[in-house]
Structures are given as structure tokens and as C-alpha cells.
Amino acid sequence: MTTTASPESPPQVDLGGEARSRRTDKGFTGLVTFAGLTVLIVLGLILVTTSVQAWPAIAHDPIEFLTGTDWVPGDEIFGTLPFLYGTLVTSVIAMVVAVPVSIGIALFITEVAHRRSRKYIVTIVDLLATVPSVVFGLVGSIVLIPWVTPIYQWWAGLMAPIPGLNAIFDETNTGRNYFTAGLILAVMCIPIITSISREVFATVPEIDKQGAYALGATRWEMIKGAILPHSFGGLVGASMLGLGRAMGETIAVALVIGGSLTIGTNLFEPGNTMAAVIAQQFGESSGMHTEALIGIGVVLFAITVLINFLARTVVRRAEIKMKGAHS
Amino acid sequence: MKLNRRTIFGTITAGALAMSMAACGGGSDDDAAGDGELVSGEITGSGASFPDAFYAAAIEAYAEVNPELIVTYNAVGSGTGKSEFGEGLNDFAGSDSLVKDGDGPAEGSFQYIPTVAAPITISYNLPGVDGLQIDQETLANIFQGAITTWNDPAIAATNEGVELPDTAITIAHRSDGSGTTSNFTKFLDEATDAWTLGAGDEITWPEGSIGGEKNTGVATVITQTEGAIGYVDLADATETGLVTASIENADGSFIQPTLEATTAALEGAEVAEDLSYNPLNAAGAETYPIVAPTYILLHTEYEDENVAAGVKEFVNYLLTDGQDIAEDNSFAPLPDALRQQAVDALNETIA
Numbered sequence: 001m002t003t004t005a006s007p008e009s010p011p012q013v014d015l016g017g018e019a020r021s022r023r024t025d026k027g028f029t030g031l032v033t034f035a036g037l038t039v040l041i042v043l044g045l046i047l048v049t050t051s052v053q054a055w056p057a058i059a060h061d062p063i064e065f066l067t068g069t070d071w072v073p074g075d076e077i078f079g080t081l082p083f084l085y086g087t088l089v090t091s092v093i094a095m096v097v098a099v100p101v102s103i104g105i106a107l108f109i110t111e112v113a114h115r116r117s118r119k120y121i122v123t124i125v126d127l128l129a130t131v132p133s134v135v136f137g138l139v140g141s142i143v144l145i146p147w148v149t150p151i152y153q154w155w156a157g158l159m160a161p162i163p164g165l166n167a168i169f170d171e172t173n174t175g176r177n178y179f180t181a182g183l184i185l186a187v188m189c190i191p192i193i194t195s196i197s198r199e200v201f202a203t204v205p206e207i208d209k210q211g212a213y214a215l216g217a218t219r220w221e222m223i224k225g226a227i228l229p230h231s232f233g234g235l236v237g238a239s240m241l242g243l244g245r246a247m248g249e250t251i252a253v254a255l256v257i258g259g260s261l262t263i264g265t266n267l268f269e270p271g272n273t274m275a276a277v278i279a280q281q282f283g284e285s286s287g288m289h290t291e292a293l294i295g296i297g298v299v300l301f302a303i304t305v306l307i308n309f310l311a312r313t314v315v316r317r318a319e320i321k322m323k324g325a326h327s
Numbered sequence: 328m329k330l331n332r333r334t335i336f337g338t339i340t341a342g343a344l345a346m347s348m349a350a351c352g353g354g355s356d357d358d359a360a361g362d363g364e365l366v367s368g369e370i371t372g373s374g375a376s377f378p379d380a381f382y383a384a385a386i387e388a389y390a391e392v393n394p395e396l397i398v399t400y401n402a403v404g405s406g407t408g409k410s411e412f413g414e415g416l417n418d419f420a421g422s423d424s425l426v427k428d429g430d431g432p433a434e435g436s437f438q439y440i441p442t443v444a445a446p447i448t449i450s451y452n453l454p455g456v457d458g459l460q461i462d463q464e465t466l467a468n469i470f471q472g473a474i475t476t477w478n479d480p481a482i483a484a485t486n487e488g489v490e491l492p493d494t495a496i497t498i499a500h501r502s503d504g505s506g507t508t509s510n511f512t513k514f515l516d517e518a519t520d521a522w523t524l525g526a527g528d529e530i531t532w533p534e535g536s537i538g539g540e541k542n543t544g545v546a547t548v549i550t551q552t553e554g555a556i557g558y559v560d561l562a563d564a565t566e567t568g569l570v571t572a573s574i575e576n577a578d579g580s581f582i583q584p585t586l587e588a589t590t591a592a593l594e595g596a597e598v599a600e601d602l603s604y605n606p607l608n609a610a611g612a613e614t615y616p617i618v619a620p621t622y623i624l625l626h627t628e629y630e631d632e633n634v635a636a637g638v639k640e641f642v643n644y645l646l647t648d649g650q651d652i653a654e655d656n657s658f659a660p661l662p663d664a665l666r667q668q669a670v671d672a673l674n675e676t677i678a
Contacts, residue, residue, distance in 0.1 A: 259502020259538025283404025
């Protein structure tokens with residue numbers, strides 16, 4: 001500050017002129033665009049390279065690869081349907097358990113819990129997300145399985161006379177099955193779904209809630225009438241993220257699923273999933289067997305993308321329907 | 328900064344020098360290397376997880392013989408080990424199975440060196456029933472789901488005086504691809520007429536059978552499930568305290584899976600010219616019939632002479648002093664004749 005500006009005009013500080021700021025602007029735009037594109041590039045490269053590597057095994061017998069029920073690497077028979085089935089069944093179990101629980105926790109945190117206890121609950125739920133998946137797998141394999149096996153047997157006995165249910169919960173001699181895998185996946189999905197649901201609920205305008213109360217709504221009616229419709233899209237999105245984790249989870253499932261090749265209605269039977277079978281067999285595989293395992297990865301990738309697109313469509317349609325004139 | 332860095336570097340060099348001198352002073356062990364001079368540097372191997380416990384112990388013990396040569400072994404599985412070997416990513420590979428087309432290594436570019444062997448136990452969980460004897464055909468029928476309860480006449484026939492419960496049999500198998508599965512199913516395939524499920528790293532097991540991850544996983548399944556039967560390597564079976572069955576051998580006697588019975592099986596096995604051998608169902612009254620061999624694959628040509636010398640020295644150690652470590656880790660050492668053949672092959676491959 002060597003010169004003193006006259007009181008009429010503000011001090012003229014040279015910032016490098018407009019040219020420079022325009023240049024930085026452009027540079028910034030380029031940088032950010034590149035960052036955004038990286039995701040696409042990486043995804044594309046993954047899809048291309050894995051497809052190329054898996055091609056010999058898929059081309060070997062494409063129909064068998066997707067619909068075959070036998071997996072005998074020694075004889076070059078690669079039917080992946082049992083793994084696809086296992087992935088879908090365990091993910092569905094995980095979603096059925098995790099979504100209501102997570103939404104419940106999120107509602108409890110945002111609407112019911114005392115303001116001061118809120119942050120502790122949030123921390124505890126988030127802590128669950130930091131537990132490595134192999135720990136979930138080991139706890140499941142060593143602690144949970146011996147403990148739940150008699151419960152499964154008792155439940156199967158209870159369900160035996162009920163047609164329909166007795167096929168889903170049939171007798172079993174092991175806790176290493178779809179159901180246990182689904183439960184463990186559910187626990188792993190809960191923190192993700194909860195924290196996103198919580199954020200979604202937080203965006204519901206206070207006016208909507210107060211309006212519902214003003215119309216004489218009880219707390220539950222307010223949640224049903226104001227919060228849930230407003231958050232539907234976000235909740236589906238949260239569930240989809242959870243589903244993505246459930247479908248792709250590898251080691252925790254590999255440790256508790258039982259690694260058997262079955263397609264059956266009995267949820268208490270051991271099975272296998274796509275991600276788990278890759279982890280289990282990749283190390284000792286060679287030749288076309290390796291290619292087939294990579295092929296499973298490609299199929300899993302395709303299914304995940306497909307489900308995400310479906311979810312998006314569902315969300316868009318539902319939002320138009322449920323929100324109506326709402327912003 | 329520069330000065331500092333130089334000082335640190337100097338200290339490290341001095342330290343290394345001091346250590347190497349110490350190593351030279353202590354390392355007058357003659358049979359470790361042919362010419363008495365110890366190799367320094369780093370060599371890496373990867374492959375089979377089955378002999379990992381032995382290799383890990385041997386590497387640890389070897390570090391005391393020659394701390395200058397740093398050996399690492401990654402138990403990534405035979406398949407990965409072989410393909411890494413083919414791509415030249417490791418200096419030696421461990422493998423439980425022989426090299427097939429498409430595994431990676433080109434024919435004639437490698438040499439098998441057998442290191443140790445171990446029995447595959449047939450372990451079961453049947454409270455109150457010890458020392459079960461199972462003949463080969465019955466074993467095949469149990470593992471393909473043809474025999475479903477423990478009091479089946481076929482099991483009772485070889486176990487007179489043992490009271491067998493009517494508990495259902497649950498088959499426990501490896502869920503991961505494994506050389507152990509390969510050797511076990513190969514045994515059933517070769518030795519019995521009844522077996523129909525084929526042989527390989529993975530096979531399709533009967534419905535309702537339970538897979539466990541690795542040997543420890545199968546051992547856990549067996550301990551957790553009453554009526555379970557499975558195949559587990561001796562180290563894990565011993566550690567988990569599993570009850571093992573006596574299996575009928577080629578001579579018709581029932582043998583427990585011990586290290587002595589394993590070495591006996593190796594003595595009875597025929598060794599091929601490339602040093603691969605098949606110890607399954609070997610002849611001899613005292614041999615255990617289900618024995619898994621394991622090999623180290625060496626390149627016939629190494630680009631780096633120092634690496635070649637390092638590999639030679641370490642593998643030589645495995646075949647000499649290292650053999651004494653095998654038994655402590657539930658692996659059977661090679662019989663003398665085979666061991667000598669392996670040492671000769673090593674000297675021939677890496678001059």
C-alpha cells in the first residue's frame with residue numbers, strides 16, 4: 001500500500017485482467033469435464049476388456065453360459081444360471097430385511113429420537129459401514145451359523161404343514177445357505193440405506209410437515225402423508241445403492257453361502273452367488289475356466305446396470321404420480 | 328536436505344555392509360550352496376496354498392541361514408501361480424497340479440521339483456464314534472450321495488462292533504477351486520468303480536452338500552455339522568482336532584493318515600522322467616492311499632544369473648535341511664531316493 005486512492009474511486013487492484021480469468025475458467029471447465037468423463041471411460045474400459053477376455057468362454061456355448069445349470073470346469077461346461085439365481089435370491093432377502101429396517105432407523109433418527117441422542121445413533125450406524133466385509137463373513141461363519149442352524153430347523157418344522165411356505169423354508173442340516181447370506185448382506189446394506197434415507201428425509205420441507213399436523217394428522221399420518229411421498233424417489237435410490245452392494249458383495253457371501261450348485265425354492269439350502277464363485281475359483285483356475293469366471297463378472301456388471309436403469313424409470317414414473325403438483 | 332539424505336543413505340549402506348559381513352562370518356554352512364558362497368538379493372515365488380505352511384516355515388528358517396537372500400512366497404493358488412510363472416512375474420511357482428495346455432508356461436520351459444507331500448484326511452463328525460474304517464468303494468458312494476446315513480450296511484460291514492447312529496451324512500467339500508479337491512477326486516476316480524462325478528479342481532457335488540472356503544472352511548463345516556464328512560489336509564485336521572477315518576489302501580489294509588504312511592506312499596509311487604509322480608493309491612501294506620504331492624516349477628532359463636543362483640540355493644535348502652522342518656508342519660518329507668533325484672534335477676536345470 002504505497003499509494004492512497006482518492007475517496008471517490010475504489011482502489012484499483014490488478015487481478016491479471018479478464019483474459020486470465022477466462023483462461024482459468026476454461027481450464028477449470030476442461031478439468032472438471034475430464035473428471036466427469038473418467039468415470040465413463042473407466043466403466044467403458046472395464047466392460048470392453050472383460051468382455052474381450054471372457055469372449056472365448058461365452059462364445060464356446062452362449063446359450064449354455066446363460067441358461068445352463070451345470071458348472072463343470074474340467075469338462076468345459078459353464079452354466080452360470082445357479083450363480084445368477086443365488087445372487088438374485090440373496091439380494092432379494094437382503095433388501096426385504098434391510099429396506100424396512102433402514103427406513104425405520106432413518107425415521108427414528110429424523111423424527112422420533114431426541115435431538116441430543118441423534119448424533120450418537122448416526123455415528124453408531126455409520127460405524128457399521130466401516131466394518132470390513134471379511135469380518136462380517138467370519139462372524140457369520142464362526143459365530144452366527146452354529147447359532148442359527150437350530151433356529152432354522154425349528155422354523156422349518158413349524159412351516160412343514162403350510163403349503164408354499166414349507167417349500168421356501170424346508171428342512172436343513174446347515175446354516176450355510178441363502179438365508180444366512182441374505183441376512184449378512186442385509187446388515188451390510190443397512191448403514192448405506194439408512195444414511196441416504198436420513199438425508200432424503202431431511203429435505204422434506206418443514207411446511208409440509210407442519211401443514212399435515214395442522215390438518216390434524218397424527219405423527220404416523222404425517223409421515224405417511226408428507227414425508228414418504230416426498231422422499232419416495234430418494235428411498236428407491238438409497239435401496240438401489242444397497243442392492244448394488246448386496247449383489248456385488250463377495251467375500252462375506254463366499255464364507256457363508258456354502259458353495260453348492262443348486263437352484264431350489266428352499267432358502268435354507270446352500271448355494272452360491274456370482275461374485276462369490278469368482279472369488280472362490282479364480283485363484284486355481286486356468287484357461288477357459290478363467291475366461292468363464294470373467295464372463296460371470298461381465299454378466300453381473302450388465303445386470304447391475306440393467307437394474308439401475310429400471311430403478312431410474314420406476315423413480316421417474318412414481319415421482320410424477322406421487323408428488324403430483326408438488327415441486 | 329541433500330546432505331541429510333546422503334547421511335541417511337550412508338548409514339543404511341554401512342548397516343547393510345555390517346550385516347552382510349556378519350552373515351559371511353556365520354554362514355559357513357556348506358550344504359546350503361554348492362560353492363559355499365551365499366547369494367544375496369531377492370527372489371519371489373507364488374502359487375499353491377496347500378504347501379504354504381511348509382514354505383513359510385522354511386523361508387523363516389532359511390532367513391537364519393542366509394539373511395542376505397530375501398525369499399517371498401505368495402499363496403495365490405496353483406492356477407494363478409502357474410500363469411504368473413508363464414508371464415515371468417515370479418522366479419519360481421508352487422503348484423499342486425501338473426502344467427496343462429493353456430496354463431501359461433510353455434512346454435520345455437520349466438522343470439518340476441517335488442518338495443513335500445501330505446495326506447488328505449477323511450475327517451468326520453460323529454460323536455462317540457472313533458477310528459471308523461472306510462473301504463474305497465464305500466468312500467466313493469458316501470461322497471457322491473449314494474450312501475445317506477451313517478448306519479448304512481456298507482459302512483457297518485467294515486466296522487464290526489461299532490455302534491453306528493442313523494444320523495444323516497452331510498458331505499463337506501471345498502467351495503474354492505483347489506488342488507486338494509483335484510487330488511481327492513482323482514483318487515476316487517482312479518481307485519474306485521463306483522465314482523461317477525469325475526475329477527478336477529471343482530466338481531459338481533451332490534445336492535445338499537456344503538462347501539467351505541479353503542481347508543479351514545471345510546474343517547469348520549465338519550465341526551459345526553453333526554454327521555458331516557469331508558476331506559481336509561492333515562495340518563488343518565490336526566489343528567481343528569478332527570476325527571479322521573482309516574481308509575482302505577491298495578493292499579486292502581485300513582490306514583490312518585499319518586506322515587509315516589505318506590512317506591511310505593511316496594516310496595511306492597512311480598516317478599516319471601520329468602519328476603512328476605502319482606502317489607495316489609500307491610502299493611504297500613503301510614501306505615495311506617490319498618496323498619497329495621506338491622511341486623516347485625523352475626524356469627529352465629533365467630535372465631538374471633543372480634536370481635537363478637538365489638532360486639537354486641533356496642530350493643536346494645528346501646530339499647536338504649528344509650526337509651526336517653516339514654514334519655513339524657504336518658508335511659511328509661520326500662523319501663531319500665526321490666529327494667536325491669530332485670537335487671540332481673535342480674543342479675541340472677540351474678547350472
